[in-house]
Amino acid sequence: MTYAPVTAPAPVQMPKRPVVLIILQFFAGMSGLLPIVAGILNLAGGRQLAEDELVNNINRIEPALMDEAGLSEDAFVELMRSTGQWEGFVADFQGAMATWAGIEIGFGVLLLVWTVFARTIWARVLLTVFSVLAFIVHFAAIGTSAMGSDIVGGMLVAAWPCALLTLVFCWLPPINRYAKALKLAR
Known part of the structure; x- marks a missing residue:
């Protein structure tokens, strides 16, 4: 009996990382980092930031109370202080503000974790889900006026296009090809 000669399998080369994946990781990282910074700024502002925001935006935050009292903004604030x-x-x-900051920080951390593993399919699925959820949470946080200063709100608004671009780049064909080639190379 003769056996076929056994040869070592040909070495499989690791696929080259596509530029699109690097762009995806940039936008996903920004969509995670901006809410973290916004949440930290919001928490760091504390009571003084909360009071400043209430004084400056009382007509936007509590319009029903303003209408009921029939007073100007400054007079309403003084009435609230005197009572x-x-x-x-x-x-x-x-x-x-602290609750929304905690939620934003939590979503930001999760997005950053999934960004690190963005070359795998499971991480891109989680990145997609959490990008959509974070997009909704940013919208709700800004809509409730509980995110503090305009800088904090601006960071959340800047996170919107980053989350949208993350969703787009997650499922582009070069990234899918790279994930399949990476799986075969292992």
Whole structure:
């Protein structure tokens, strides 16, 4: 009996990382990093930021109370301070700001984790899901006026196109080909 000669399998080369994947990781990283920075700034502002935002935007934050009282913004704030309700009002608003900041930081951290593994299919699926959810959360946080200063809101608005571009780049053909080639090379 003769056997066929056994040869070593041909070495499989690792595929070259496509530029599109690097662009995906940039946008996904920005969509995770911007909310983290916004949340940290919001938490760092604390009570003073909450009070400043309430004073400057009381007509936008509590329009029903303003209409009911029939006073100007400054007069309404002074009325709230004189009746002792201002401290509770500021504390509630600060709590809302801290809650939204925590949610934004949480989504940002998750997006950064999935960004690190973006070359794998499972991470891109999670990146897609969390990008959509983060997009909705950013919209809700800005809509509730509980995200503090305009800089913080601007960072969340800047995270929107990054999340949208993450969704687009996640499923481009070069990245899918790279993921398949990477799987075969292992």
